[in-house]
Amino acid sequence: MKAQSLGSVRKSFAPWADPAAKPFIRFEGLTKVFDGTAAIDDLNADIFHREFFALLGASGSGKSTLLRLLAGFEVPTRGRIVLDGEDMTGIPPYRRPVNMMFQSYALFPHMSVAKNIAFGLKQDGMAKSEREDRVADALKLVKLENYGRRKPHQLSGGQQQRVALARSLVKRPKVLLLDEPLGALDKKLREETQFELTDLQYELGMTFIMVTHDQEEAMTMADRIAVMGDGKILQVGTPPEIYEAPRSRFVADFIGTVNIFDGTLVARDGDRLTIETADGHPIEVDGNEERGGALQIGAKTAYAVRPEKLRISASPLDGPNVMSGEVWEIAYIGDMTSFHLKLDSERIVRVSMLNSSRESAVQMTWGERAWVSFEPNAGLVLSA
Numbered sequence: 001m002k003a004q005s006l007g008s009v010r011k012s013f014a015p016w017a018d019p020a021a022k023p024f025i026r027f028e029g030l031t032k033v034f035d036g037t038a039a040i041d042d043l044n045a046d047i048f049h050r051e052f053f054a055l056l057g058a059s060g061s062g063k064s065t066l067l068r069l070l071a072g073f074e075v076p077t078r079g080r081i082v083l084d085g086e087d088m089t090g091i092p093p094y095r096r097p098v099n100m101m102f103q104s105y106a107l108f109p110h111m112s113v114a115k116n117i118a119f120g121l122k123q124d125g126m127a128k129s130e131r132e133d134r135v136a137d138a139l140k141l142v143k144l145e146n147y148g149r150r151k152p153h154q155l156s157g158g159q160q161q162r163v164a165l166a167r168s169l170v171k172r173p174k175v176l177l178l179d180e181p182l183g184a185l186d187k188k189l190r191e192e193t194q195f196e197l198t199d200l201q202y203e204l205g206m207t208f209i210m211v212t213h214d215q216e217e218a219m220t221m222a223d224r225i226a227v228m229g230d231g232k233i234l235q236v237g238t239p240p241e242i243y244e245a246p247r248s249r250f251v252a253d254f255i256g257t258v259n260i261f262d263g264t265l266v267a268r269d270g271d272r273l274t275i276e277t278a279d280g281h282p283i284e285v286d287g288n289e290e291r292g293g294a295l296q297i298g299a300k301t302a303y304a305v306r307p308e309k310l311r312i313s314a315s316p317l318d319g320p321n322v323m324s325g326e327v328w329e330i331a332y333i334g335d336m337t338s339f340h341l342k343l344d345s346e347r348i349v350r351v352s353m354l355n356s357s358r359e360s361a362v363q364m365t366w367g368e369r370a371w372v373s374f375e376p377n378a379g380l381v382l383s384a
């Protein structure tokens, strides 16, 4: 119920779409070179107040380095970070309005939960009574009111995660940095915690920046996702933008599953384009700005279409973009079934169907002949 009401409020949260909105955090030409190699490479991006922003990318793409630069644990080689109107250059970590929660939680095993949470406040010289109030508030926030006296080893993994969260929130930073915050939890707990964390972020009205290599997690939790590769941000967008309108082959391939047909533009008839794939399949495309409108005949290109945009049938299909082959894999995943079809050219085409609408696909068996098709407007034309 709560998620629904938050969902409708969140829909109207889109400061990035407002040209007058001022960014809360700005990365300007940010570069970090380690041993002659740029871990962050001339990176520019804006993050807004109250945004839940995810940095998503493969291992080594520079996600943690970007968080560490923001926290002040690393010094940029070039460029700068502006946070809430203040240039962070030369500002040490402890003076930044930023806190980081690590995947390892880094709790002190010999200290009680309450002492772990209070640790930073004590170091800052805060009076005991104020510290106690703050710790009580933080424990309440993460729903661990009665756990203050326990030691970390007396808690489950999920509870330890919440203690780490309480400890990173207790100083009331403006920005919370989360490095793979749910990485140590099992799948079910992870899914529950995802919603707890987004609800908490929303209630606190804080800016969260989360590093993850799990695209489902990024899609579930973030207002916007930055897909990173080789120290650069390749695309920033809302989850639907990143999934539905990837601007490059890399992003299309990295987010979810996609069929990519490499080929050449061989014909154009008004808005209708024909791409011939390298293995000889003609693909009819409704051309527009996203779908190859500007391409010249003879241009190398790639057509990307998601598995759920394909139909699969045990009998021949009519219309454009029909391919046939052998059913190579069938994976029943509960809500949906995923098929791999092996074409005569050896190419594997991936199809997924909701089980509520499986129609004839339910009859399909391994090794059988099957047909797939997709509409001319089902996918995107990407540069090869």
Ligand SMILES: Nc1ncnc2c1ncn2[C@@H]1O[C@H](COP(=O)(O)OP(=O)(O)OP(=O)(O)O)[C@@H](O)[C@H]1O
Pocket: 034, 035, 038, 039, 057, 058, 059, 060, 061, 062, 063, 064, 065, 066, 213
């Ligand atoms: N202190 C360092 N000294 C030298 N090289 C470093 C240092 N920190 C990071 N790098 C290099 O910078 C690149 C980016 O690393 P980073 O840890 O930011 O990537 P990541 O996307 O967070 O990866 P992962 O998901 O594995 O944590 C890597 O090639 C890494 O080896």
